[in-house]
Amino acid sequence: MRSQTISAASSLPVPPPEAKPGKAAVGAQLRLWADRLAPATAFVALIVVWEGACRLFSIPSFLLPSPSAIVAAGLEVSAMQWLTNISATLRVALMGYVVAIAVSIPLAVALANSRLLSRTLYPILVIVQSTPIVAVAPIIVVTLGASDLPRIVITFLITFFPIVVSTVTGLMATPEELIELSRSLRAGRTREMLHIRLPFAVPYIFSALKISITLAIIGAVVAEFVAAEHGLGFFIMFSTSFFRIPQAFAGLAVLVALSLVLFRLCTLAQRWFVPWSLPKSAR
């Protein structure tokens, strides 16, 4: 918002900001920099304080390793090992996520279309959602055996619910007038769904997709904690069991980075494919 106001102001013919920057212009420029740099500065400051505290108080690395120790531990692990673990976690997370999308959106359409179906299925969905996934994970692994399948199922279970709920909300939030317009044109319920309700649900769907992508990583890690030979969750478990705490922290950092990248990709996908679904300031 702020950067827009400033660029609009500087595009005005009078007075040219380069000519003689007044106090106000300098202030605005500083605010702009503060706006852009504040998050990065805060992050760097946190790291510095962390590092300083670890050194100053000689905190043992098995309690809280310093950032530099974490980086060093991370570099000791071979690139190949990182790639294997990252790709294992990513594969499970994305497969569970994709299956969740493929199931959730048609399910939401069905629920929005039928009151009876919605009344019948909703309680079951809520029960599934209310079951702590960490508690069910070992059972699923035992039932489905040692392969990617139980891990994908666990990821699916944790990701699908937000997508269903959000999509249904979006489908039902369509302005009544547009439904009346559709009926007055006798366009049929299929077109009503495809041309009006589903596009209207897109902003809701994307909100859920952003929440669910981070949940997918959680699901994959939970599954790997229970049973896995690869993956970042497995890597962290493995590291802690040998008291390699800095290495576990390195795994955690990679996991957070992975989650952030995926979240960012969701945001970018929305901006590329459906920019209209974003508020004006976010485009």
Next chain:
Amino acid sequence: MSEPSHVIRFADVEQTFGRNDGSEVTALENVTFDVGKNEFLAVLGPSGCGKSTLLRLIAGLIFSTRGTVSIYDLKVTEPRDEIGIVFQRPTLLPWFDVLGNVTFPLRHKYGRVSAEDKVRARELLALVGLSDFAAKRVDELSGGMQQRVAIARALLLDPDILLMDEPFSALDALTRDEMSLELLRIWSERPKTVLFITHSIPEAVLLADRIIVMTPRPGRVREIIDVDLPRPRSITTLSDPRFHALANHIRGQLFTRAAA
């Protein structure tokens, strides 16, 4: 067979709605009136007088509990092609540009929009004064402009009947007067039978040939008033003594009822 002089006819229409608790609400009672060919009829009344119900009955979106609503002497049993609707909110589709919104009824009904359809849509945009805005995103337009797009959209299938449900009530007062005069210009260029629902007395008097004044709960026709102001009407009509006489008369009607 000669065409009947009336286009829309309400004959003793009653409309009740069931509530969730099982009780019934009467929205309309004993409603009888005709709307003539290319007549501009305003329906005026406070909220809760069943104005919107009236519009939905003509549109074939709901069906009367008793009595008949007919168009060209045919009982309304489903939505018909000769009707265009403009709602209170523009309700445009944000994923289409302005032109896409105007052609939407064709895309929605038939699944495709031909080149000729687009030409026609552009003509309609010119008619509503938005020639240069065809490729604009709808959220770049002001409220008044969005409602102009909604009017163009309603005219796309060249309807005989235009139903307008308080179309300018969400606009600011200045834009509202401007839009009223614009609507009169559009109507004179493309004569239609218009049913215009409003709760604004000046708006009804400025626009309509006749005004149906409704009473609330249940909605009944209190009076049908002929607006004998000369056409074409303009901003000067607003200062015509006759305009004020009519407006005062209607205000009196609505007030006596409120006081009673």
